[in-house]
Amino acid sequence: MMADRRRINGPAGTAPPSYAINTSDLEKLRPSRNRRPEELRKIFLKTGVTPPASGSAYLELQSPTYDLPVKSVLPPASALKISCAVHGPKPLPRSAPYNPQLVLSTHVKFAPFATRHRRGYIRDSTERDLGAHLENALRGIVIGKRWPKSGVDVIITILEGEEDRWWGDEVSGGTTGLGVVGGWGMMNVLAGCITVASAALVDAGIDCVDLVCGGVAAILPSPDSKDNQTQQSITVLDPSPPEHPEIQAACVVGYSASRDEITELWLKGDSGAATEQLIDSAVAAAVATRAVMVEAMSETALSKFPEADIKSAFPSADAVMSG
Amino acid sequence: MIGSHSQTMQPRPLALNTSALTHSSGSSVARLGGTAAVAGIRAEILHARNIPEPPAIDLDAPDTDDPSAPLEPDFALPIVVPNIEIAGAAPGLVAGQAPSSRAQALAARVLSLLHLTRVIRASDLRITRKAVNEDGEEEEVLAGYWVLYIDVHVISADGNVFDAIWFAILGALRNARLPRAAWNSDSESVICDADPASLRPLRLRGNPVAASFAVFEPALEKGLRDEKGVWVLNDPDGFEEGYFHLLDYLTAFLFEHRFDI
Numbered sequence: 341m342m343a344d345r346r347r348i349n350g351p352a353g354t355a356p357p358s359y360a361i362n363t364s365d366l367e368k369l370r371p372s373r374n375r376r377p378e379e380l381r382k383i384f385l386k387t388g389v390t391p392p393a394s395g396s397a398y399l400e401l402q403s404p405t406y407d408l409p410v411k412s413v414l415p416p417a418s419a420l421k422i423s424c425a426v427h428g429p430k431p432l433p434r435s436a437p438y439n440p441q442l443v444l445s446t447h448v449k450f451a452p453f454a455t456r457h458r459r460g461y462i463r464d465s466t467e468r469d470l471g472a473h474l475e476n477a478l479r480g481i482v483i484g485k486r487w488p489k490s491g492v493d494v495i496i497t498i499l500e501g502e503e504d505r506w507w508g509d510e511v512s513g514g515t516t517g518l519g520v521v522g523g524w525g526m527m528n529v530l531a532g533c534i535t536v537a538s539a540a541l542v543d544a545g546i547d548c549v550d551l552v553c554g555g556v557a558a559i560l561p562s563p564d565s566k567d568n569q570t571q572q573s574i575t576v577l578d579p580s581p582p583e584h585p586e587i588q589a590a591c592v593v594g595y596s597a598s599r600d601e602i603t604e605l606w607l608k609g610d611s612g613a614a615t616e617q618l619i620d621s622a623v624a625a626a627v628a629t630r631a632v633m634v635e636a637m638s639e640t641a642l643s644k645f646p647e648a649d650i651k652s653a654f655p656s657a658d659a660v661m662s663g
Numbered sequence: 664m665i666g667s668h669s670q671t672m673q674p675r676p677l678a679l680n681t682s683a684l685t686h687s688s689g690s691s692v693a694r695l696g697g698t699a700a701v702a703g704i705r706a707e708i709l710h711a712r713n714i715p716e717p718p719a720i721d722l723d724a725p726d727t728d729d730p731s732a733p734l735e736p737d738f739a740l741p742i743v744v745p746n747i748e749i750a751g752a753a754p755g756l757v758a759g760q761a762p763s764s765r766a767q768a769l770a771a772r773v774l775s776l777l778h779l780t781r782v783i784r785a786s787d788l789r790i791t792r793k794a795v796n797e798d799g800e801e802e803e804v805l806a807g808y809w810v811l812y813i814d815v816h817v818i819s820a821d822g823n824v825f826d827a828i829w830f831a832i833l834g835a836l837r838n839a840r841l842p843r844a845a846w847n848s849d850s851e852s853v854i855c856d857a858d859p860a861s862l863r864p865l866r867l868r869g870n871p872v873a874a875s876f877a878v879f880e881p882a883l884e885k886g887l888r889d890e891k892g893v894w895v896l897n898d899p900d901g902f903e904e905g906y907f908h909l910l911d912y913l914t915a916f917l918f919e920h921r922f923d924i
Contacts, residue, residue, distance in 0.1 A: 350744040353713030359857040390819040391697035392753040412857045418685040425751045447758040452814040453687045453703030495751030495758045
């Protein structure tokens with residue numbers, strides 16, 4: 341491949357370090373979920389992180405702590421960290437054809453240090469795929485008619501992604517080989533992108549019919565079903581893929597709660613007869629995320645309009661949070 | 664002043680947060696007023712057999728703390744690789760394209776200053792092994808290098824991006840930890856120790872601090888032609904960078920009672 345002359349290139353032939361790990365210790369390093377099945381990781385959401393942009397938001401999931409018997413320099417799992425900037429609405433270039441609607445363009449990029457394997461600088465197919473899914477989710481809530489002949493750019497930088505599987509399974513081929521296009525981690529990344537982008541759109545003051553929140557749920561084969569083929573499975577909200585040796589199916593939704601609408605749905609794996617239940621669980625995760633979002637939004641509103649009566653402006657805020 | 668300064672020589676508040684990223688050897692987030700940059704360092708291994716023209720290095724040469732010593736010949740190889748991403752950090756910086764000339768200029772400047780300040784020691788990046796030479800004596804030879812990929816994402820560009828980038832990089836370098844790397848003769852490759860106790864920091868030479876100044880000459884502005892005097896602003900913010908006719912940008916480096924410009 342030709343070297344990219346617009347970037348500073350490293351020497352050819354570098355490789356990530358290989359580690360010597362005692363195979364008897366390997367399973368002791370495996371992280372396992374220590375939350376309840378319906379419990380989400382704690383979410384931190386803040387708007388206004390990029391003052392020069394018209395709107396911005398930052399989302400972070402709490403890094404889980406595992407009580408592992410053996411310590412290693414290899415991190416057991418990662419925690420999502422996403423920054424989003426919204427530029428616009430701004431006039432479309434003169435050469436662009438007339439458009440009576442707001443032209444929404446989404447752009448998702450992983451930082452090179454976001455995942456265990458160093459990412460390239462050029463957007464790959466996964467990132468373009470995420471951008472398309474995100475655009476779908478947002479198009480359902482933005483009132484495009486109010487901004488004719490205008491465009492808005494939603495730019496997302498993923499500073500830390502979600503892992504597709506535990507690193508120990510990478511060599512041994514564990515965690516269902518379904519994750520060919522993007523893998524399971526992409527589901528959580530998309531949910532985070534939807535939530536953070538919706539918060540940034542609100543911060544930018546772009547008219548939306550509602551907030552849209554991302555939620556993920558997954559079906560796991562029950563640990564004791566391996567021998568007796570009872571097909572007993574459990575559903576968990578907000579799955580962290582490294583915590584589960586096997587994932588049967590996962591679903592991510594972009595859910596607009598006050599309209600009870602799903603603006604984006606992505607289902608992966610074999611959910612069988614439990615599909616509907618899986619989607620309902622993903623919606624439940626999105627509703628739980630919404631509580632955090634409403635809180636962050638009322639903080640944003642307070643900082644922008646200190647005089648305003650936020651409580652009456654957000655009539656649903658208390659209801660959602662208490663529920 | 665109309666910008667976020669109360670005094671021309673007063674920088675905006677600086678906040679540094681380190682080691683937040685899971686997949687980096689070292690990382691930090693620097694905030695300078697409304698400007699924010701995230702730096703992450705990934706260390707990868709370059710085996711000596713993959714170096715077509717190895718630089719002539721003397722492994723027995725004493726290590727010096729003196730930042731005015733000549734640059735180690737190791738750095739003829741690109742073993743420190745900084746790259747800057749600035750897209751999306753301010754309006755007009757379009758995402759999804761090749762790095763802008765501004766991003767390229769910043770990256771080139773970071774690389775030359777990392778070399779100029781001698782902040783990274785070549786001996787920290789060398790991986791050596793014992794080998795027997797023709798005379799039957801055991802000697803130390805180069806097995807490879809740690810290559811530091813230093814990637815900086817500018818999250819928010821509200822003026823004086825360079826200083827924020829530099830603080831982020833220095834913060835990341837200061838908390839970077841590399842595992843112990845040893846030659847494994849069975850696999851003929853470098854294998855690292857997974858024990859967290861084996862991690863070691865980089866022994867940086869000093870702590871060079873960047874301080875950028877902008878020169879503002881009102882007489883060059885429309886409608887202010889009769890204004891006398893020249894202003895020097897430390898840490899200009901986005902407003903000052905964008906609306907003033909800035910004559911020049913100077914970055915001073917302060918380390919060990921020495922000024923380098």
